[in-house]
Amino acid sequence: MLFTYYPKCSTCIKAKKWLDEKGIKYTARHIVEENPSYDELKEWFAKSELPLKKFFNTSGVLYKEMQLKDKLSGMSEEEQLRLLATNGMLVKRPVVVSDTTVLIGFKEVEWEEKLK
Template identity: 55%
Template sequence: MSKQNQLTIIQYPKCGTCRSALKSLQSKGNDVHSRHIIEQTPTAGELKELVAKSGLELKKFFNTSGEVYKELGLKDKLGAMSEDEKYALLASSGMLIKRPIVTDGKTVTVGYKEEQYEQVWNNGKG
């Protein structure tokens, strides 16, 4: 019998997708620590670690459908920014970060897809 995963979900509690993700993780018996993405926004250093562990490109961590992203016109500006500028920007506002981010300290997922969660976090337990 595999032991429960100890996970941290960095999320926005009012976000429906985040609530679904949290519910999915908890329903499979995972021990989930919830972290409010606005009140405890990841630092640039934390974000660098999360991006590295996720295996994804940095741009995948931007909440491209969010209001702040659109207000700042980032679609046209990101290309000209340095990596450090992008990390600083993400760390400046939790609303710019795609959510939820889930990690066990080794693996990181961004966003919520049930199939991905089944594979990565829920070990096909049903």
């Protein structure tokens, strides 16, 4: 299982602690040092069955600076995925990718259910 996170993110810290307490094994990956690639994002998006907007860190400084709230609706999925692949700070985190699921953000109840 892949755990993609940003070490200074309080939600990521909580999620990492939760995984460790549950004894769930994972490979940790710093989202900025090793940004998800276009191909990875495309695969995760397909597997997640979530709207692509859920992959964007809508509360992030970069998202706001780039005024993506107004621009995303006019972009194709392809363009949005390519944009996400340019900077890890655009991607909502943490992201957990297993063989069967993709989880974005940390919601303990959802994680409990999906990572049994």
